[in-house]
Amino acid sequence: MNRTMPIITLLTGAAVGVAVLVASMLATAAPPARTAAAAPAVTVTRPSPLPAPASVPARAHYSGEVNRARVSVAIWVRGGHTSAYLCNGNVIETWFKGTAFAGRLSATGKHGARLEASYEAASAAGYVIADGIRYTFSAPRVLR
Amino acid sequence: MTTRMDVPAPSRQGAAKLVVPCLIGGLVALSLGVYGRLHHPTGVAVSIAGFSSPGSVKAWLATGATVFAIIQVGSALVMYGKIPHIAGPAWLPRLHRWSGRIAFLLAVPVAIHCLYALGFQSYSTRVLIHSLLGCAFFGAFTVKMLILPKRGLPGWVLPVAGAVLFTVLTGVWFTSAYWFFSTFGIKH
Numbered sequence: 085m086n087r088t089m090p091i092i093t094l095l096t097g098a099a100v101g102v103a104v105l106v107a108s109m110l111a112t113a114a115p116p117a118r119t120a121a122a123a124p125a126v127t128v129t130r131p132s133p134l135p136a137p138a139s140v141p142a143r144a145h146y147s148g149e150v151n152r153a154r155v156s157v158a159i160w161v162r163g164g165h166t167s168a169y170l171c172n173g174n175v176i177e178t179w180f181k182g183t184a185f186a187g188r189l190s191a192t193g194k195h196g197a198r199l200e201a202s203y204e205a206a207s208a209a210g211y212v213i214a215d216g217i218r219y220t221f222s223a224p225r226v227l228r
Numbered sequence: 229m230t231t232r233m234d235v236p237a238p239s240r241q242g243a244a245k246l247v248v249p250c251l252i253g254g255l256v257a258l259s260l261g262v263y264g265r266l267h268h269p270t271g272v273a274v275s276i277a278g279f280s281s282p283g284s285v286k287a288w289l290a291t292g293a294t295v296f297a298i299i300q301v302g303s304a305l306v307m308y309g310k311i312p313h314i315a316g317p318a319w320l321p322r323l324h325r326w327s328g329r330i331a332f333l334l335a336v337p338v339a340i341h342c343l344y345a346l347g348f349q350s351y352s353t354r355v356l357i358h359s360l361l362g363c364a365f366f367g368a369f370t371v372k373m374l375i376l377p378k379r380g381l382p383g384w385v386l387p388v389a390g391a392v393l394f395t396v397l398t399g400v401w402f403t404s405a406y407w408f409f410s411t412f413g414i415k416h
Contacts, residue, residue: 089325090376093329101337
């Protein structure tokens with residue numbers, strides 16, 4: 085056995101690790117940087133995925149299942165506030181609190197959990213990150 | 229008298245060769261944990277095409293690493309003559325080395341994703357055990373790589389190092405991929 089091979093293995097692993105780390109930094113840092121740079125100029129004209137604020141309800145309740153997993157999500161909108169609940173009836177359970185503005189929901193929960201979604205009269209759609217898992221969902225509005 | 233004195237000496241000297249690798253390995257594990265604790269978790273990191281979510285990518289990569297780790301234990305048992313009536317073929321050491329390298333290289337992106345996107349966490353028993361074992365795995369792997377080229381080590385050192393690595397990786401897998409598959413079902 086070549087005696088330098090284990091060191092080469094370690095260095096290769098370190099190189100792969102650094103590459104993945106840099107790729108992750110680029111993947112996560114780029115959008116906020118662009119938004120921050122562009123924000124002053126386009127605050128008013130920035131195109132929104134839901135450009136019809138007239139259809140955005142002030143009070144609403146959405147409920148549905150996330151894609152590809154048996155996990156339910158429920159979202160409440162009250163004025164500018166939102167709260168949400170994610171659970172699978174077993175090990176996954178997280179509450180979220182945040183803001184609702186112009187068709188955008190942004191909420192956070194314990195241990196880094198996060199919810200980002202757009203909402204309108206009929207449904208809310210977006211993603212949730214909890215327990216290291218990212219769920220996408222499209223939840224219809226619950227009408228009473 | 230001199231021969232009596234000489235007999236334990238190589239063993240003690242051999243064991244002394246473990247000190248520096250163990251210190252370096254401990255430093256690696258500690259650095260990963262400290263980074264995971266200090267770095268603000270982003271929740272997301274780079275993703276790989278073909279999988280539904282980063283969670284399933286990690287679960288499958290970790291499962292791959294664990295399968296190669298099982299090959300590691302099996303090939304080591306045969307190489308050490310612990311399996312009766314099975315003589316290791318000539319390519320067995322090569323299989324052992326390559327399965328180890330592949331297992332390690334599969335585990336690295338998973339660990340980076342964990343540390344970058346989620347961090348070292350302690351909010352549940354599963355998460356705490358996973359965080360501790362995940363950092364310990366890379367420390368233990370560093371120790372094993374550093375002691376592999378050393379001559380004159382006591383015979384128990386490499387088997388113990390390998391057993392520790394396998395045990396830790398199994399613990400890492402049970403607290404992550406097994407949890408993922410048992411919660412969401414086995415899927416891509």
